[in-house]
Amino acid sequence: MESILPSALNPLRHRTYRFLLLGGFATNISNSIFTMVVTWFILETTNRADVAALAQTAFSSPVFVFSLASGVLADHLSKRALQLVGQSVFVAVGGALSLSFFHASPNAATLLLLSFALGASGTLRAPAWQASVAKLVPPNDCAGAYSLNTAGFNLARIVGPGIAAWLVVAASPFATALAATLLAFPLFLALLLSPEWEIHEPFGREALGSLRAWRMSIAEALARRGIAPLLAGVANASFWTCSTIALLPAIVAARPDADAKLYAALLICYGSGSLLVLPMLGNARRAARSRTILAIGMSCSALSVGALALSPSDFSIVCASFLVSGGAYTAIFSTTTLLLQIAAADRANGVVFSLYQICFHGGVALGGALWGLACAMNGLTTTFAIASAGCAVSASALIFGDRLRLETIGPYLGERLSHETTPETDKMEPRDE
Template sequence: MQNVGAGWLMTQLSTSPLMVSLVQAAAAIPVFLVVLPAGALADMVDRRRLLLFTQSWMVIASAALGVLTLLHLIGPWTLLIFTFLLGLGAVMNDPAWQAITPEVISPRKHASAVALNSAGFNVARAVGPALGGLVVAAAGSGWSFLLNAASFFGVIFFLCKWKRSPHEPLPTRSVRGAVLDGFRYVRGAPQVRSVLIRTAAFSLGATSLLALLPVICQSHGAQGYGFLLTCFGLGALSGAALLPRLRLHYSVDGLVAGATLVFAAMTFAAGQVHVFEWLCLVLFTAGAAWIGILACFNVVAQTMCPSWMRARALSMYLLVLQGGMAIGSAVWGGLAARVGVPAALAWSALALVVGLTSIVRHRLTGAELTMAPAVVRD
């Protein structure tokens, strides 16, 4: 809702395409600026208190933006500043939020919880813009910002009620020193290094489908675009439900390799299919494969590190994932402008297949990825 409201509001505040595009840039820049310090901080302080701070930060920023918008006191640069502040809060929040999963979920259900969390993110990304569009159309951007502010109170309520078990305090040191310790740890931890390399190989190629989707479905209009995103999100939810059972029969590397091949095939098909119903099926299948891959990567990143290093390792994982997607989007978008969307999708599908060769030297250890049937029950 936040992104839809901010994007639409900017079109009303400025006719410059640059200003409109800067809305997304303002939300993304904090990832590259502070995600590593955010991970270090999450390993140095009480994660529950840090999350209460970041969630409250986002409530205040979103509510203030909503009130200023309703009072017609907002301008283009003010909107960009608040968008940056919200992105900053989200980036400071993410490493700590992911790092607490092993603390609130039993080890047997950990992988399933990560899969569900990832699926929830994809479903929210699909349904959120549609819901945000309805709110903006019915009541304006200001109310979409206020509803976004209200959405954080559920998490704040959980954090207030959560009784975190005691943890040994870490030696006091600077954030910079903690970040450097994280780099040294990853350099000496082959399993963590492997998941970062595999994540980079996947994210660089896989981002083409979602990045070029608005162009792919241009003839189907805004409603078609929203429906295709919904299909992708529903596929992710279905993939998360199937993941525990699939893990009982396949190794982690086998599961990731198979899902990558499926995603590559769907990426190629998206550039060749012109019937809307078939395109919906392509996006649904791609969503299921997407969640299978990222859930495995995410679980490895979380379980391969001790608690005192987990948030820093996750911040590096998030940086590689988001950075790979940002770079990939620019690369495939530029290629599509030169050779066309179908050809760009075909090349990105080939890149995904070539990226699978990283399995030879960078295997994922599956001992911790039991993925017990905690999502799907008979």
């Protein structure tokens, strides 16, 4: 039997993908640091957990404004150029955020506005990157490449908060934000110095100014059966599962020993749970239906959030709940990402992934605002109980959807996930361009 490890690392044979992955990992660490320092600074200066929860909304809401346009642009223009522009904006806004901490104590509105700008830069870059992966590695390596992307993202959620907590305590918010800005440079350099890779732009830049071409891009993206219900399922899952992170400021603020290290420790638990699940997902996808994996993920989310509702002040239970929640998050959204890649039309990948970003981050942005508001009105216990019930209902819909004749997410839910190809369709050599 083949070892799982080599196949999981096969995408790293391809030089351009390898450099972009490592640069993206550094940027994800940077983004995690920015998210934590902004959220913690707002919580510390305002002492309001509901306002601190809006940081998550600020980072996620630009998707509504920019994601669809960036997806259409990714299908018409150079994906490398779009990523380079997005990363340039990220570096510039990170520098502005650092200066705001250096010259004064910024108010919550300023921090939320700059967080929105950081989220906008990521929104411009994300669809182009996701649509590029399948062209930077051969078909047999696609599943491994998306798993490595997820692993890098989740590892950054462990490393980033740890760096942020240490710098906030040992130095200052300015030093923390400056370090995050510097970490954004590797991806900028990787994009700037890497050669232009060959990716066929399906619609052509000459049609970019045509409104009809934009409508065709979106129509083609939604033409494949199962895309629309899959996107609806993603929005539903992200709304309910984001309650854990959205209410993290409230959990920390409720404790007498609240500090940046405690905040970072819980974020690290969440990221660790994500990493622990990744090695198991490969075997699970070969053995189980995708509907089963998603149902287990939503059920674990319901149990972990329910445990928080019962004991929001017990630190050991809170840590265990964040560990389980992080694992459930990875199982759900790495599975839906692969399902989307299978279902997407090749000629509209950028738009498909931008719609995915809208649904995913839309649920997170809405959840960040509503969970914080619900907590301010009803308290932690009631709010977590509502979130747990929502996760449980979603899990039930996945389990019993066939019996109730509900198309809960899409036609691929009954199939095992596979990116296996025939020798005739997988003759790509490792790319060392």
